[in-house]
Amino acid sequence: MRLDPTLLDHPDHFVRRHIGPDSQAIQAMLGSLGLSSLEELMAATVPAGIRLQTPLDLPAARTEYQTLAQLKDIASKNQIFRSYLGMGYADCITPPVIQRNILENPGWYTQYTPYQAEISQGRLEALLNFQTMVADLTGLEIANASLLDEATAAAEAMTMSYGLSKQGARAFFVSAQCHPQTIAVVQTRAIPLGLEVIVGDHQIFDFSQPVFGALLQYPATDGTIYDYRAFTAQCQAQGILVTVAADLLSLTLLTPPGEFGADIAVGNTQRFGVPLGYGGPHAAYFATKDAYKRQIPGRIVGVSKDVHGRPALRLALQTREQHIRRDKATSNICTAQVLLAVIASMYAVYHGPTGLKQIAERVQRLTTLLAMGLQKLDVTIAPGPYFDTLQVQVENPAAILALARARGVNLRSGPTLGISLDETTEPSDLRTLWEIFNQGGPVPFTLADLSDPPSLPESCRRTSPYLTHPVFHRYHSEHELLRYLHRLQARDLSLTHGMIPLGSCTMKLNATAEMIPVTWPEFGKIHPFAPVEQTRGYQVLFAQLATWLAEITGFAGVSLQPNAGSQGEYTGLLVIRAYHQARGEQHRQICLIPQSAHGTNPASAVMAGLKVVPVACDPEGNIDLADLKAKAHTHQADLAALMVTYPSTHGVFETAIQDICEVVHAHGGQVYMDGANMNAQVGVCRPGDFGADVCHLNLHKTFCIPHGGGGPGMGPIGVARHLVPFLPQHPVVDLGNPQGIGAVAAAPWGSASILPISWVYIALMGAAGLTEATQVAILNANYIARCLSPHYPVLYQGPGGWVAHECILDLRPLKLSAGIEVDDIAKRLMDYGFHAPTVSWPVAGTMMVEPTESESKAELDRFCEAMIAIRAEVRAIETGAMDRLNNPLKHAPHTAHSLMGDWDRPYTRAQAAYPAPWTHEQKFWPSVGRIDNVYGDRNLVCSCLGMEEYS
Structure with missing residues (x-):
């Protein structure tokens, strides 16, 4: 009898830990929607013309143990040198x-x-x-x-x-x-x-x-x-x-x-x-x-x-x-x-102030002592006073740099050599530096020989x-x-x-295994301008992550430099601008933006030197295709781009998305897709396939970097092949192409140390897991919409009454019937132990609910029970059983x-x-x-x- 190799597979599948509902709960929720499978749900919600027909080409899912072991191997390729490079960055404790x-x-x-x-x-x-x-x-x-x-x-x-x-x-x-x-x-x-x-x-x-x-x-x-x-x-x-x-x-x-x-x-x-x-x-x-x-x-x-x-x-x-x-x-x-x-x-x-001053005085004292020792070696130094940085003149800088690297030390190169000390510098480090500038030989003095x-x-x-x-x-x-x-x-x-059920903000599980590598010294103790050959591990991680993101989005190239979603928007528009200029079409400066768009869209467009022309939405919350065609025709000579969010800002898969992209392309424009809702597309459809030219990705949403109370974030962009030459450059590290736009962030790869989070997430989930995550996110949103629709109208729905990964509850009627504002319900939810959904956006007086795939059916039910109980409290006001001003909603939240x-x-x-x-x-x-x-x-x-x- 031959061994079944599947018996050797590891039983600990991370996908089952990331996705909240188990198979039984998934079937129960599907049943409540009148469906039999997740595939049937996708057929009902996602337009047929854009759905992926083949699985994503990604490595097979791995366990947490296997993934962290592989990432540790990648991290080991980074070399941790003593970096005295300065330029606004200093090692610390x-x-x-x-x-x-x-x-x-x-x-x-x-x-x-x-x-x-x-x-x-x-x-x-x-x-x-x-x-x-x-x-x-x-x-x-x-x-x-x-x-x-x-x-x-x-x-x-x-x-x-x-x-x-x-x-x-x-x-x-x-x-x-x-x-x-x-x-x-x-x-x-x-x-x-x-x-x-x-x-x-x-x-x-x-x-x-x-x-x-x-x-x-x-x-x-x-x-x-x-x-x-x-x-x-x-x-x-x-x-x-x-x-x-x-x-x-x-x-x-x-x-x-x-x-x-x-x-x-x-x-x-x-x-x-x-x-x-x-x-x-x-x-x-x-x-x-x-x-x-x-x-x-x-x-x-x-x-x-x-x-x-x-x-x-x-x-x-x-x-x-x-x-x-x-x-x-x-x-x-x-x-x-x-x-x-x-x-x-x-x-x-x-x-405290005393401790900070002592740290600063120590850095300044060590820097001055370093200068005194170098002067004893007849090394020319720029005159003081000094805080933490010296400029050193030597006859053969390349030789000194080589000696430094042989001792595991990075110095700043240029016409002169720079040395910046920091909180971690020890007196023994001064001796190493003196020896480097003494051609590698011992120095004829000690710290004790120097005067104060x-x-x-x-x-x-x-x-x-x-x-x-x-x-x-x-x-x-x-x-x-x-x-x-x-x-x-x-x-x-x-x-x-x-649960934090915020619409368009995707507060999903940030798994512990994803977070652990952030504080590994192989990632944390690397200076952003360390020589690239010392950062081979990071380069492997960047290349793999960029390849995976390109496959997920259907684009040809990715820049990891933008270090926030807003910066990704801005970068994408600059790339489009550079593309038009390279074609001799500098006059293309009109940016079409739906009236429902997130406020950063028009702000980014203006910053990128574009002129905003709004596009109307129809009563269902979709882009008004007739108005889009009219505006595109009117501005066809000067059209630069359309900014579109998909699924829409109203939480619906617009069926006309391919037509929308074709209209813009037919009039010489490019399509920028806001990736805020990419978590409803991964493994199901790809923006690069249905017509987008640029898309930014909120790694702090779709790809599990946690929100951190309002940051950090990462907003890399994916671009179509014709836009790859225009991705950002950097003045310190060789990056990008000659046609590329200038730097958009201080560091060449943005907030590099949190990129391992998204790398681990994708590695753990694999193609099938990522696809199922998207499907369950859409399932959870439709389940909540179905549970709450008898109590709160769901404002926007696609064909058949389906929503995408989020739904908008219309609370405006409650103001007329009971004097209850949307903020009253938001504050009352706190008494039930919940953070409110997104309030009054994209429509004033509404709540946008996004449950994500990580929440279990039990948690979804608990949230629905809270919302239904609050509706009963409102009903008590409507019937006169509770006073319109003196009631639990108006006084919420209740503190001890x-x-x-x-x-x-x-x-x-x-x-x-x-x-x-x-x-x-x-x-x-x-x-x-x-x-x-x-x-x-x-x-x-x-x-x-x-x-x-x-x-």
Whole structure:
């Protein structure tokens, strides 16, 4: 009898762990829909003309054990050198208490963006700490809750400066002493806006040139600590706004930008405890003057109060969000780097002002000692003072670089050699460096032979206090910090508590096996500008992931550089723009966008230098094909692109998608597909097959990178073959083609260290698993729609009454019948232990529900039961059994504080706080009551309050 080889297959199939419903539950849900199989569901929901006829060509699914072993083998091809490369990146020490309890903790990394503030108070406090830290260290009045990277933040500063300028100038000065990747991203951003970037020496800048703003590096990229006061004074006299890209750690020692005349400060908080990660993710910061608070890009956490008069945090000034401003927006930023900003803020909380200063002083002292030792060896060094970087002149740089690499050391190459020290540098490292510059031989001195290094001169030394708030003084022991972290975590609802059914946001399982490699040193301790030959493991991972994503989407090429979905949109449009220009059709500048599109679409189009023309939608929520044809014909000479989301923004597979693409192509345009809903297509249909030319992919949605409370994200793009030559380049690493657009992110492969998450997900699932995930996501959405349709109308449905992976519940009738707003139901869901679905988007007064494939039938049923119970509470108001103003929905969410003392409401405390059976077993308590948003905007406070405010 021959052995059956299938008996040797590993029984632990990850697919069954990722997909929530088991086979029995799937059949039960199909039965409730009148279907017999997932294939029958696909035939009913997905247009026949676009459905895949063959399986995806991907490697077979593997177990978690097998996948991690293979990835470990790939990671081992990376070489961990001591990188003294600088350029805005420095190795650092992540305190283990922060690594284990934030970076590796699903209670923090599976949170969603804090739009429902009452159940997001923990990370909002951490972000308020971040804003306070940045404002204090930069000496400016207001900071946002992080941006994507330093280069992007500098580009945002340029466009903000241009918007504020009253000079009429269209030129922006950038010091040649800025980091090269920052210069490149600023130049990329300027071109489509018709702005000129002047790169030069600030010391000899001719102020007769009309410029609206200037960008300086502090300390400069070569380590020079310039006194910028004369330059900024002249800029102020001429109405030129000055942005300073500053190293945050150095500002514990150096005069902060706000004190020498800067209007804006930007930078990277990576060295505050966040691993290098071959370029990211890292939280950039953006600080400015209070006068500019309504122009600042990104999100701001503000202090307001709840209905009980207690302090409560929220996202402030939300009218700046791009889904409201659309084509009038000055930025398309709709995300942040929340998880990384939280880490950076807690690094400051843990060390406090004294600890941060000690770290900075140690780095500065070691740098100065290194310089003294090199001078003993008669090596020529640029004059000080120094913070962390030296520029060294040698006769044969190539020989020194070779000696360095032989010792496992990376130095920055160029006309001179650069050495940047960091928190991890030890005295023994100085000896290694001295020996390298001594032609590899031993040096005739020790550290003890050197005199005490001089401190920084008074002219550049900081004298003002910083981080004075008690939060930066209380939690310096691990015991205290651990309790603080868990106290904040307990105030936030995450996927560890239950389903987060947000439409268009895809809050699916972020499996532990997918997350583990992120903190492997083989991925985390690599400098983004390390020589490529040291990063062979990363190159293998990039190549495999890009190949898999190309197969999944049907495209010919992929760029992994965009480090957010919004940046993927922008990059895709720049690629289309470059394609038209290469064909001599620069005049093609019209971008057609459906009126239902996500607000970042028109914002991205304007940033890419395009003019937005809206396209109407029909009563079913689909693109109005007649209006599209009319607009395409009217603008055929100038048509650049159509931006379309598929399935539609309304959660339906539009049957005319192929016709839509053909119309655009027939009039000379390109089709950009927003990949926000790609999780409804994987393995079922491919945008490259049915007519899209470009598509960005939200890896933080479809491909399991967690949302991290509002970031990190990754937004790579796939493109058709004719667009491959125009994918992004990079100024430091050889990347792309000569025709390629400029850099769109600081690092060549974006936030590289989180790409292993998506690699592991695809490897674990395989083609069949990915396809089934899509099918079950569509099944779960239709099951919820069917369960809730007797209680809430489902607003948009495709032929046969089917939806795609999400459904829109129309709550508008409840306002007329009971005075109940959509926000009342969102807040009441908190009492039931749920995060609300997406509220009032894409249609005001509605909820968009997306369950994802990871939620079990039991969890779907629990959510439906909650929504049905809330509808019964509304019905009590409609019948007069409950007062229209004094009822559980209007007072929701109910905090423990609100239940104490006298109770004068016409419903019981139990009905308020324990409205469902499961709340007796596990109760999530909102830590604040409903927040007064108007008060918060009128009385904007976006840094930590003094303790008297909490008394």
